[in-house]
Amino acid sequence: MHKFKLLHALLVLIAVTGIACADNTPPALQPQQIHSATLKDVVKKLSTRHYRDQKIDDHLSQLFLDKYLDSLDVAHMYFLQSDIASFERYRNQFDDDFKAGNLDSGFAIYRVLKQRMESRLSAIIKSLNDPKKAYEFNTQETVEVEREKAPWPKTQQEADLIWDQRIRLSILNLKLAGKTPEKSVETLKRRYEIQLKRMQQQSSEDVFETYVNSLTLLYDPHTNYFSPRASENFDISMRLSVEGIGAELRSDDENTKVVRLVPGGPAARQGQLKPGDKIVGIAQGKDGEVSDVIGWRLDEVVDLIRGKKNTQVKLEVQGSDSQKKQIVITRDTVKLEDQAAQKGIFEVKDGDTTRKVGVIYLPTFYIDMKAAREGNPNYKSTTRDVSRLIGELQKENVSGIIVDLRNNGGGSLQEATQLTGLFIDPGLVVQIREANGQVHRDNRSYGEALYTGPLVVLINRLSASASEIFAGAIQDYQRGLIVGTQSFGKGTVQSLTELPEGELKLTESKFYRVSGDSTQHRGVLPDITMPNLIDHDDVGESTYDSALPWDQIRPASHEQYFDFSKVIPTAQEKHQKRAANNPDYVLLEDQIKLAADAKLKKQISLNEKIREQEKTDMETKSMILDNKRRKARGEAEYKTLADYRVAQKAEEDKAEKMQDQLEPKIDPKKDAVLTETGGVLVDFANLLKEQAKKQVANF
Numbered sequence: 210m211h212k213f214k215l216l217h218a219l220l221v222l223i224a225v226t227g228i229a230c231a232d233n234t235p236p237a238l239q240p241q242q243i244h245s246a247t248l249k250d251v252v253k254k255l256s257t258r259h260y261r262d263q264k265i266d267d268h269l270s271q272l273f274l275d276k277y278l279d280s281l282d283v284a285h286m287y288f289l290q291s292d293i294a295s296f297e298r299y300r301n302q303f304d305d306d307f308k309a310g311n312l313d314s315g316f317a318i319y320r321v322l323k324q325r326m327e328s329r330l331s332a333i334i335k336s337l338n339d340p341k342k343a344y345e346f347n348t349q350e351t352v353e354v355e356r357e358k359a360p361w362p363k364t365q366q367e368a369d370l371i372w373d374q375r376i377r378l379s380i381l382n383l384k385l386a387g388k389t390p391e392k393s394v395e396t397l398k399r400r401y402e403i404q405l406k407r408m409q410q411q412s413s414e415d416v417f418e419t420y421v422n423s424l425t426l427l428y429d430p431h432t433n434y435f436s437p438r439a440s441e442n443f444d445i446s447m448r449l450s451v452e453g454i455g456a457e458l459r460s461d462d463e464n465t466k467v468v469r470l471v472p473g474g475p476a477a478r479q480g481q482l483k484p485g486d487k488i489v490g491i492a493q494g495k496d497g498e499v500s501d502v503i504g505w506r507l508d509e510v511v512d513l514i515r516g517k518k519n520t521q522v523k524l525e526v527q528g529s530d531s532q533k534k535q536i537v538i539t540r541d542t543v544k545l546e547d548q549a550a551q552k553g554i555f556e557v558k559d560g561d562t563t564r565k566v567g568v569i570y571l572p573t574f575y576i577d578m579k580a581a582r583e584g585n586p587n588y589k590s591t592t593r594d595v596s597r598l599i600g601e602l603q604k605e606n607v608s609g610i611i612v613d614l615r616n617n618g619g620g621s622l623q624e625a626t627q628l629t630g631l632f633i634d635p636g637l638v639v640q641i642r643e644a645n646g647q648v649h650r651d652n653r654s655y656g657e658a659l660y661t662g663p664l665v666v667l668i669n670r671l672s673a674s675a676s677e678i679f680a681g682a683i684q685d686y687q688r689g690l691i692v693g694t695q696s697f698g699k700g701t702v703q704s705l706t707e708l709p710e711g712e713l714k715l716t717e718s719k720f721y722r723v724s725g726d727s728t729q730h731r732g733v734l735p736d737i738t739m740p741n742l743i744d745h746d747d748v749g750e751s752t753y754d755s756a757l758p759w760d761q762i763r764p765a766s767h768e769q770y771f772d773f774s775k776v777i778p779t780a781q782e783k784h785q786k787r788a789a790n791n792p793d794y795v796l797l798e799d800q801i802k803l804a805a806d807a808k809l810k811k812q813i814s815l816n817e818k819i820r821e822q823e824k825t826d827m828e829t830k831s832m833i834l835d836n837k838r839r840k841a842r843g844e845a846e847y848k849t850l851a852d853y854r855v856a857q858k859a860e861e862d863k864a865e866k867m868q869d870q871l872e873p874k875i876d877p878k879k880d881a882v883l884t885e886t887g888g889v890l891v892d893f894a895n896l897l898k899e900q901a902k903k904q905v906a907n908f
Contacts, residue, residue, distance in 0.1 A: 246709040260644045270303040277423040284356040287325040315420040329885035330405040337398040346817035351618035430753035463504040472572025473548040475541045490525030529691035552598040553875030557887040566887040567602035568611040574620030574675040587655035592627040609663030609890045619674025630654030640721040664689030670743040674698035681722040687769040694741045698750030700729030792841035799834045
C-alpha cells in the first residue's frame, strides 16, 4: 500500500534527534539489485505523475550528465578536463539506462571521483603534516570566491595550483578568526582527514542517492529521492514537537547555508543567526571546542546540531559580508504555541492626530489536527486565533490592521483558505491545477467577511506557499494593500510515495491565484516595496535552476472591493517622503547597499594585511552608517571603532542572555519596516475614505 502525504511546508525543518553512522568499511561501490528496481520505479513516477511533462530522451540524458558531474564536484576541483572528456561517451546513454534500471555508468563516474578525491586529500594531509612546509601571506595573489561555473583544471599541475591557493586561503581565514598558525594547520588537517575518511566509507546507497537526485532535480527542486536514512530524517523534520534550534538548512558548495529560521524556535528567539549565513563550525556547549564542518554532508552537520532540550550548541557562522562570529543557542522544543498568532497595537502620527494601528503577526499557518479530530471545541488553529484577535483589535478602535506574514513559510492550505475568508465575502481563494490539466476550484470562502476595514498584508522573501495564497487572494480582490518585498515563489504541491527502497517526494500540481497568475517562481509582488536584508539572489524559488516557470491559466470570476489604481501612487509618494526622514529605515537601506557592494567582490586576497584592512574597513563603514542614524535620533555617536566593537559585543551578549525569554514578537521600536507599514496603512485608510466620499458625491 502506497502512502501519500500532502505537503504544504516550504522546506525541511532541521530538527534534532541523532541517528548513528556506521564506522565499518563498506563493500566495493557497485549498484545493488534493489537500486535497479527503485530507479525504474522513480522513472515511471516521474514520467506519469510529475507536473513537468518531460520526456526521458537523449536531451534529458545530456542535461543529466552535466547535473550529475556538478553535484559530485561542485567547485570543479577534483575532476580534470580529461576525466570530463572521457565521460562524454555516456552523454546520450543515461535515458536508456534509467528505463532499464542500469546504474553501471553512474557508478563508474563516481568511482573516478572517489579515486581523484582520495588521491587529492591524501596529498593535502601529507603536505599539512610536513613541519618544514611554510605558509606565507604577503603575496598579491587572489582566489576566486566561487568556482561553480569555472572550468575544470586542464592538467594535474593546474589542479595543484588551485588546491595550493585553496589551502592557503583556508589557513589565512582560520588565522583571521583568531587561531594560531599551528592551530590553523591542525584544524585544516583534521577537516581533510574527516573528508578522506568519509569518502572511504561511502556506500553504494550514498552513490545511488546522489545519482537519483541528479535526475529528480532536472524536474524541479522539490522533487527528491529519500534513502531510508534520509526518509527517517524527513519524517523527523515534519513533526513540530521535535527539539533543536529551529532552522532550515541546505548544502551550498562545501558549506551549510541557513535558508530560514522557524518562527518561535530557539534560533529565531536568540536573534543572531540570519538566513544566508553559512555554518562553518559547531561545538557542543558554550565552552566546547569548535569542530570545523566545511565540506561535511548536510545530514552530518545536522547530527551535530541536534541534541537534548536545554543543552547548548555553539555555531561558528560566516555572514554575507564574509565576517565570522560565534553564536550560542540553547536547544529547545519548537512548540505549537510559540508559533501561534499574536497581536499588537502601536500609534502612528497622522498630521495633528494620533492613530491606533493593529498588527497580527502570523509565523505559520497551523492547525492542531489531533485536537480537531478528537472534537476538542477549543482546538488551536490560525483562523480561530486570528478571528479572536481581530475582535480584540476592533474593541481598541484601531484605524486598520496589518497582517504580518514576514518569514511565514506556509503550512495548512485549509487554514490559508479559511483565513482569507475572514477578510472577503464568499468567493474562490486559490485554484489548483493537476499535471493532467484539470483545475480544482474547491478552496473557497463561504461566509461573510469578519473584518471589512483597511487592511495591509506585510510580506518578505521568506513568505511562501500558504502565505502567497493568502496575499495573492487579498491582492486580486483588491481587498488590501500588499507591502514588503517579492515573496519566495513556491507555488507547487508535493506528495510523498513509497518506492522499493526509500521514498519519492514528487511535485504533482501547482497553485494559481483567482486572477489566473501562478504563485510559482514569481511569487507575489508587493504594491509598495520595503527594504529587506535577505538577498533575493540567495533565497527564493528563482534561485533554483530547475524551478517550474511562472505561467497563467484562465482567471476565475471574482469581484474587486476597491479601486487601487489611483490609491497606490499617492500612498507610494507619501511613503517615500516619510521613509526618507526615518533614521532606522534609512539605516536599513544603507545596510542593504553595503551588503550588496560586499557581495560584488569575486576575488579574495591571500595577503594577510590586506584582509585585515578589509575587515577594518567593513566595520568602519558599518559604524559610520550607525552613527548617521544615531545623530539623526539625537543619540551619542561612537567616537572610535573600539567603542563600536564593544557596543556590538554587548548586543551579542544581550541576545544570548535573552534567548530563553520569549520577548514580544511585535515591537515597532525595533522594526523600521513595521513602523513605516503603519504609516502606509494610515495613509491607505485616509485615501479609501476620500475615494468613498467622491463615489457618494458622484452618485
